[in-house]
Amino acid sequence: xxxxxxxxxxxxxxxxxxxxxxxxxxxxxxxxxxxxxxxxxxxxxxxxxxxxxxxxxxxxxxxxxxxxxxxxxxxxxxxxxxxxxxxxxxxxxxxxxxxxxxxxxxxxxxxxxxxxxxxxxxxxxxxxxxxxxxxxxxxxxxxxxxxxxxxxxxxxxxxxxxxxxxxxxxxxxxxxxxxxxxxxxxxxxxxxxxxxxxxxxxxxxxxxxxxxxxxxxxxxxxxxxx
Numbered sequence: 746x747x748x749x750x751x752x753x754x755x756x757x758x759x760x761x762x763x764x765x766x767x768x769x770x771x772x773x774x775x776x777x778x779x780x781x782x783x784x785x786x787x788x789x790x791x792x793x794x795x796x797x798x799x800x801x802x803x804x805x806x807x808x809x810x811x812x813x814x815x816x817x818x819x820x821x822x823x824x825x826x827x828x829x830x831x832x833x834x835x836x837x838x839x840x841x842x843x844x845x846x847x848x849x850x851x852x853x854x855x856x857x858x859x860x861x862x863x864x865x866x867x868x869x870x871x872x873x874x875x876x877x878x879x880x881x882x883x884x885x886x887x888x889x890x891x892x893x894x895x896x897x898x899x900x901x902x903x904x905x906x907x908x909x910x911x912x913x914x915x916x917x918x919x920x921x922x923x924x925x926x927x928x929x930x931x932x933x934x935x936x937x938x939x940x941x942x943x944x945x946x947x948x949x950x951x952x953x954x955x956x957x958x959x960x961x962x963x964x965x966x967x968x969x970x971x
Contacts, residue, residue: 749944753796753803758826760784760806760876767810769819776813782859797946800856807824832858835916837901837927839865840889841880842960846922846952851894853948854920859896861914862889871906879964911943921947 750895761784769777783806790799813819834857841845854860864886878885882900890898902909921929929947936943946953957963 749796750791753791753800756800757784757787757791757803758905760803760810761952762824763810763821767819769813773813773816773818774810776818780809780934783809797853797948801853804856832917833914834858834860834920835863835910835914836860837863837910837918838922839864839870839874839878839880840885840907841870842963843888843892844957844959845860845955845958845971846964848894849952850920850922850948851892854918857918857920857946860894861916862895863901863910864889864901865897866901868903869901872905883961907932908939911935911939911941915941916943919943919945921945922950923951 748901757871760780764777764784766783767777787799787802787806790796792880810819812822814821814833834854836851836854837892838847838850840862851860851862864882865873865880867882886898886900889895919932921932926947929945936945957966
C-alpha cells in the first residue's frame with residue numbers, strides 16, 4: 746500500500762501544477778493567492794512531518810480553487826491521480842449533542858479515507874463521564890449515521906473494548922479528538938500488541954470558531970438559560 750507521505754506529496758504536486766497553469770478572472774486573484782499560500786503552508790508542514798496539518802492546508806487550497814471554478818471565474822483541469830480514498834478511518838466518541846467541533850473532526854478524518862464512527866454506548870458514557878448521557882445511544886447513532894462525512898457508524902461494545910473494535914475494523918488510521926488524549930497511549934499499545942499497521946493521529950487544537958463547540962459548554966449554557 747502506498748505510504749501516506751507519498752500520497753500526500755502527489756496531492757501537493759497536483760495543486761502546484763494547477764496553480765502553475767490556471768487561468769482566472771482578476772476578481773478572484775486574492776483567492777488564487779490564498780490557495781498558493783495554503784499550498785506553501787502544506788509544503789512546510791510536510792517537510793516537518795506533520796502530515797495531518799499538511800493535508801488540511803492542501804485540502805483548503807483545493808476547495809478554494811474548486812469554488813472559483815464552479816463560479817466560472819477560473820479554468821483548470823485536475824490531474825487524474827488524487828489521494829486514495831480506500832483507507833479505513835476510525836473515529837470514536839459520544840456525539841451527545843452534535844456541534845461544529847464534531848463536524849470539524851469528521852471532515853478532517855474523511856480526508857484520509859472512509860470514516861467509520863464508533864458511537865459510545867450509554868454504559869460507557871456513564872463509566873467515563875460519571876453521568877448518564879442526555880441523548881440515548883440509538884438516537885446518537887442515527888444522527889451520526891446521517892452526517893455526510895461518515896461512511897458508516899456503529900455502536901461500541903457494552904463493555905469498553907479497544908481490542909475487539911481494532912480486530913473487527915482493522916483501520917488504516919485512528920483519528921483522536923483534542924479531548925481524547927487519555928486514549929492515545931493505550932491505543933498505541935494495543936495496536937502494537939495486535940501487530941496492526943494502524944496510524945494514530947490526534948488533533949491537538951480545539952475548534953474555536955464558535956463559543957459553543959463542546960457538549961459540556963452547551964449543557965451549561967442551557968442550564969443558565971432555564
